Amino acid sequence: MNIATSKELFERAQDYIPGGVNSPVRAFKAVGGDPIFFAKAEGAYMYDEDGNAYLDLINSWGPMILGHANKQVEEAIFKAVIGSPSFGAPSRMEVELAELITEMVPSIEKVRMVNSGTEATMSAIRLARGFTKRDKVLKFEGCYHGHGDSFLIAAGSGAATMGIPNSPGVTEGTAKDTLLAPFNDLEKVKEVTASNKGEIAAIIIEPVPGNMGCVLPNSGFLEGLRSLCDEEGIVLIFDEVMSGFRLAKGGAQEVYGIKPDLTTLGKIIGGGMPVGAYGGRKDIMDFVSPQGPVYQAGTLSGNPVAMAAGYAQLSYLNENPEVYTDLEKTTKQILEGYQKVLKKHKLNYTMNQIGSMISLFFTDQKVFDFETAKSCDTELFGKYFRFNLENGVYLPPSQFETWFISTCIGGEEVQKIIQTFDQFLKQSQG
Structure with missing residues (x-):
């Protein structure tokens, strides 16, 4: 070689x-x-x-x-590029892709397009905080949600403690609002929640983690998180950047029969082009600017080439289950x-x-x-x-x-x- x-x-x-x-x-x-x-x-x-x-x-x-x-995806990309790689303004394809996503994933009633999985998770966390008027977020050891400051956190002295930065450039102030628990340990999640009662805006999780290798949720774990979030008024976020449209038309949430409040997407929805998205319950998504007070914007969000590629790929998956x-x-x-x-x-x-x-x-x-x-x-x-x-x-x-x-x-x-x-x-x- x-x-x-x-x-x-x-x-x-x-x-x-x-x-x-x-x-x-x-x-x-x-x-x-x-x-x-x-x-x-x-x-x-x-x-x-x-x-x-x-x-x-x-x-x-x-x-x-x-x-x-893939020929279908390639043809969609070529056609979109001829029309212009970017408008910086609304286009038909972003509407059609949003409609298709909401059709395929029942928990998503509205969706906002962004440019990467990291941008999607960062935005979903901000939205959950704005919606709940709480500051803290709980994530799981070994789950990867991109390189946003809130996610580059290592475990502290125990599962019920606040996190500590594990990358230079992440402040202790950011880390203190990120709590950690072991994946598949519902009792530890309950312990963390009890220790921070009324302070947790969101629990974010890869329902099927892919960045510690492929790890599967134990029976009852995701169901337990859903029940806990309902009881405590916490926004449950499924990070399906990897698993979305890969495990089923409706992602891991379809496979396991759990409806999160928000879902983050990427990868497959762009057909290989840079893309991300976050979506979920209408009442939460309506807090996003310009409809609501939670600000998020992006010059290339809804880029016509990425939208065309994603629509071609998702259409094929939707029509050929x-x-x-x-x-x-x-x-x-x-x-x-x-x-x-x-x-x-x-x-x-x-x-x-x-x-x-x-x-x-x-x-x-x-x-x-x-x-x-x-x-x-x-x-x-x-x-x-x-x-x-x-x-x-x-x-x-x-x-x-x-x-x-x-x-x-x-x-x-x-x-x-x-x-x-x-x-x-x-x-x-x-």
Whole structure:
């Protein structure tokens, strides 16, 4: 595998871009080696600057659910660009995409378009605070909601304490209003809520976390949060930037039968273009400016190219719900193949899967929260990542990231993924 051009580009990039990349995980710090620079992608494969092909299990961190260079989405983008990449004014497509989102996600009665998942979560938190006239927010350890100040918070001395900043630039004043609890621990959530009674504006959660690997909610956990929020007048926010339109037409909230008060979206709703959105109950959303007092604005919000791409992709998913059944089937084939390989090698690594989200954890512990995820052998994962790269399979460059499956991954690709795993275990045990 020749990656000379990627190496040369990375060397140049480090002179002009912090760390040589525009998002930290791309730097391969968690897995070793240097990042690969890509030139094009189609279907299930990406091609680097040296012409090497890679079977893609990241799919742009989720948006490319229909694979790369989907013709329907591409045609919508080309048509929109010809009309102008940006108006800075209202356009038809943002209305039609908003209508489609509210049709597909029953909990969303009104929606505001923004430019990223981070912008969506930041705006939803501000809205919840403005609506409830409370300051504090509760989030969960291991759940990622973008790089907004309120979310870059580490655990304090206990689950019922206030958070502390875990990034320079985040003030202690911001951190004191962010409370933390372990994922899947409803009793700790109740403890935090009781200790801050009448002060919590929102509980924000990834219903299916994707940034500690794919972690599933225990039975009754999300239902318990819904009941607690109802009892305490707290706004329940589902961050479905990853899971929205990926697990089902209505996202994780459809799968688990829970209606949040607000939902944040991104990734799939842009068809690969930069995008975000937040929406929910009409009475809450009507607090957003210009209708209400909570200010939020964006020059490129509702960008016609992103709206056109998102509408094309969501329309296809809405009209072809069998996509989700097919994706589940493919992902389960990978899961079952890995389980057979693990049994063959007398290993007991953990795998979590739901719909087209799946993770292999190099630990024999059940992974249900951030602490159990951290029991993984990250050095071994780094070796596995590099082995896959050398054999033409592109995994997320971190143990703590979900793999995303696209509709373009078929039987041949599934077998390659499983065989590469088998070969790696043979080598590592040999």
